[in-house]
Amino acid sequence: DQQVKQNSPSxxxxxxxxxxxxxxxxxxxxxxxxxxxxxPAEGPTFLISISSIKDKxxxxxxxxxxxxxxxxxxxxxVPSQPGDSAVYFCAASVRKAAGNKLTFGGGxxxxxxx
Amino acid sequence: DSGVTQTPKHLITATxxxxxxxxxxxxxxxxxxxxxxSLDQGLQFxxxxxxxxxxxxxxxxxxxxxxxxxxxxxxxxxxxxxxxxSALYFCASSVASGIQETQYFGPGTRLLVL
Numbered sequence: 001d002q003q004v005k006q007n008s009p010s011x012x013x014x015x016x017x018x019x020x021x022x023x024x025x026x027x028x029x030x031x032x033x034x035x036x037x038x039x040p041a042e043g044p045t046f047l048i049s050i051s052s053i054k055d056k057x058x059x060x061x062x063x064x065x066x067x068x069x070x071x072x073x074x075x076x077x078v079p080s081q082p083g084d085s086a087v088y089f090c091a092a093s094v095r096k097a098a099g100n101k102l103t104f105g106g107g108x109x110x111x112x113x114x
Numbered sequence: 115d116s117g118v119t120q121t122p123k124h125l126i127t128a129t130x131x132x133x134x135x136x137x138x139x140x141x142x143x144x145x146x147x148x149x150x151x152s153l154d155q156g157l158q159f160x161x162x163x164x165x166x167x168x169x170x171x172x173x174x175x176x177x178x179x180x181x182x183x184x185x186x187x188x189x190x191x192x193x194x195x196x197x198x199x200s201a202l203y204f205c206a207s208s209v210a211s212g213i214q215e216t217q218y219f220g221p222g223t224r225l226l227v228l
Contacts, residue, residue, distance in 0.1 A: 032215075034217075036219070041221075042222070043116065043120075043219035043221045043222050044157075044219045045116070045219070046216050046218060046219075051214055089157065093214070095213060095214050100145075100162075100208070100217075101162060101170050102147070102157075102206075102217060104156055105156075107156065
C-alpha cells in the first residue's frame with residue numbers, strides 16, 4: 001500500500017515559469033511533510049518542509065502548500081531555473097518517540113527548458 | 115554538502131558475499147537512518163538508530179543488520195547477497211528522535227551484486 005503518491009512521473013516547464021509538483025497521501029497520522037530534490041548519483045537534498053498545523057510555508061523560490069482535508073500537498077517553484085532540473089520527492093513522517101521514518105513518494109522528474 | 119558522509123561510494127560484489135556500508139552523521143546528530151533506493155521500490159526506510167540504540171525498523175531483510183557505535187557512526191551489514199540487493203543505499207541523520215525534524219542525506223553507496 002503506497003501511502004505517499006506522486007502521480008506525475010515527469011514535468012517539463014519553461015525557464016522563468018512556475019513549476020507545480022503534487023503529492024497525495026493516505027495516512028491521516030502523517031504530521032510532517034518534506035520535499036527533497038535529487039540529482040543523479042547524489043543523495044536527496046532537503047528543500048522545504050511543513051508541519052500539519054500550517055497550510056503554507058515559503059522559502060525563497062519554494063512554497064509548499066498543505067491541504068489536510070484533501071490529504072494533498074504541493075510544491076511551487078517560482079521562477080523555475082535550469083538548475084532546478086532534477087527528481088523531486090515528497091516525504092511524510094509521523095512524530096513519535098520511537099522514530100521518525102520518512103515515507104517517500106515515487107518522485108517527479110522536472111525538466112526546466114532554457 | 116549535507117555533512118553526512120558515506121563510504122564506499124561504489125561497491126561491486128558477487129552473490130552470496132557480505133558487505134559493510136559505513137555512515138558518519140552530521141556533527142551533533144544523534145539519529146541515523148538507512149534507506150534503500152531500488153528501481154522498482156523507490157526510496158524505502160530500512161532501520162533507524164538513536165544514540166546507539168535501535169529505534170525503528172522498516173522492511174529490512176533478516177540478512178541485513180545495522181549498528182550505531184559510541185562515536186555515532188553507523189554500519190549497515192548486508193549478507194548472503196542476492197542480485198535483487200543491487201540498489202543505492204542512503205544514510206540520513208537528524209538531531210533527535212521524537213520531534214518533527216528534517217533528515218539530511220549522505221551521497222549514498224551504489225551496490226552492484228553480480
